Amino acid sequence: MNKRIWLSLAHMSGREQKFIKEAFDTNWVVPLGPNVNAFEKELSQYIGENKHVVALSAGTAALHLGLILLDVKPGDEVICQSFTFAASANPIAYQGARPVFVDSEKDTWNMNPIFLEEAIKDRLRKTGKLPKAIIPVHLYGMPAKMDEIVYIADHYGIPILEDAAEALGSEYKGYKCGTFGHYSAFSFNGNKMITTSGGGALICQSKEEAKRVMFYATQARENAPHYQHEKIGYNYRMSNICAGIGRGQMFVLDEHIACRRAIHKLYTEWLKDIPGITVKQNPSADFNSNFWLTCILIDTNKCGVTREDIRLYLEEKNIETRPLWKPMHLQPVFTGAPFYGDGTSEHLFEKGLCLPSGPTLTDEDIRFVVDSIVSKMEIRK
Template sequence: MFKEGDNLKNNRIFLSPPHMSGDEINYVIDAFDSNWIAPLGPHVDAFEKEVADYVNTKGALALSSGTAALHLALKLVGVKEEDVVFCSSLTFVGSANPILYLGAIPVFIDSELESWNMCPKSLKKAFVSMENKGQLPKAVIITNLYGQSADMDPLVNICKSYNVPIIEDAAESLGATYKNKASGTFGKFGVFSFNGNKIITTSGGGMLISDDVEALDKARFFATQSRDPAIHYEHSSIGYNYRLSNILAAIGRAQLNVIEKRIQERRNIYLKYYQELSNIKGITFMPEIKYGFSTRWLTTLTLDEKVTGIQSKNIINTLLLKHNIEVRPVWKPMHLQPLFKQCEFFSNEEKNVSEHLFANGICLPSGSNLTAEEQTHVISCFLNTMPNSGM
């Protein structure tokens, strides 16, 4: 006898797979027909302009990854060896690794429960402490997690009071807004990622954005091996091979055309999860910050073991191993990573929020191409894993 979910048992349900619109092939064919294959070309130029227009910034630079964009942003604000850089602790390692590329010293800042992003109180505490040591940071990297902007007003005000530039790691939040202003546009530089799991993808790639067009021109120079203007290959400074190819930019242009649809699809997926699971005692979904608009790139929640009777890691392991459903914990904070074990960390005054979220957080499959049947199956398996729903 057929049971719900039987036809899904052997097919993995992914966390956030790529979702093609179907029009990408036409853009790619155009790139082939024009013979603009690599390294650059008209689709790169157009993609940069279209992203800049979408987020209402003066310029954009298409690069090989969001990590490359962060590296160049840090270089542009003058970060050098032994400089201090503040960075969100609850993030992917790609936010912090570029600090090490430049020989600088990461100092990690806790999250707040209201947004899951950088805590203004923790940031202020870090500034006061480091100022007393005579080690004010050269930059602050604020990560906007899971499709949502941080509470930018207090963070911006704190950084302005110390005259320290902000680099916004908006890799996960293209399309999100804060007080109707696009995520990624509050700092000196903003960074987006087009990795395969993002809300739109070029398979791999990133974008550096800024209103400082001259700085972006300098970044463009660095990203093309710092080649001096000469008929021969002349290099007076270190450079990087960071530019996006014309083929990948062609894919990105087709993806950008459907981003608003993808955002709505992910918000609808979140709403279904919320409707089915939020009334279970001990489950709390990531809130949408006041004055903010989240893309709900990933639907995330926390689970109170004392109330539910089960640890989040047990649910994750059961769904992964037994049901072939890609459910993941939230990011492991950077200050807990072996790579950064010697780095300072400034925690939230109420509780260590980033460690709490890591210990209790769950990311559910949230791809915009998740079918209704697949989502119903995920919810059913999730509920069956709970000792009791508490409903």
């Protein structure tokens, strides 16, 4: 049996231990601390646009706090991209609000602006009020069509909570993902572009907003000598240890992005002549994905095998892959939630597969994955 080829493993820079050791040497092992402050500053400098960063325990926590700051309450509705991970939608339920799911368009696989506006108009007709927020997602690192989405959101006065969990380093028209929303969320889970072992960040427009986010993230403790609480708070702080890992990871962020783009280029070149296999690409020069994960679509009529045939065969070869996200409007937990679309995300879920894309992979690993895909197709013939 060959070595396991993982979908997306973390890769250390070698400098993480220095910052972790500093935390232990100074006894800053609790949440918050010098590493957290420095990590937030480094992230802010990286994404630019004078944004203010709050490091948190998870990307999900970032989205949840974004909804709280947008005053989403029980009975409200929030528009969310359907084709995404559950963490994009779950915080809506945390607030007792109702998700309204919008389908994808074919260019980016992200929120379809046409269905977005249709959903807004229809919810206004049916409920008498506008949705409280819009959550677009930059899926697999591919930027959404933010010009159109922002235009619609501004027209109706609905704030955007941008889910950039998978898109650190991706750019749309020269601007980094994570800078388009009123609030934006990043994830530093173990399989993301950089990791803090677990963790995330909420990007804010002002220092005052960032202070408000931290207030809720630290149990909403009021300024008093005793423990005074007038709001419900959360334990969403990032630890000084985890932030130390993040500081070390910042040294290899650009390297990781370049590596994943190089891996995507290899997949594109080596699969280009394989019938029925299409590698997801940037739709135009406006889009510059980090290609967090390289994704393919499988046309069974042309190649004779299904997505599941290939996935199971690659697993036999000790290669980890993953189907594309199952749309949220198909998830049992969200049965009955409104959905606006034409089935694009359902088609992508049926046909799509994520291929190993982590920065620890070698060219030989990629070659083995490609050869295994071709081998399965030849076996079926």
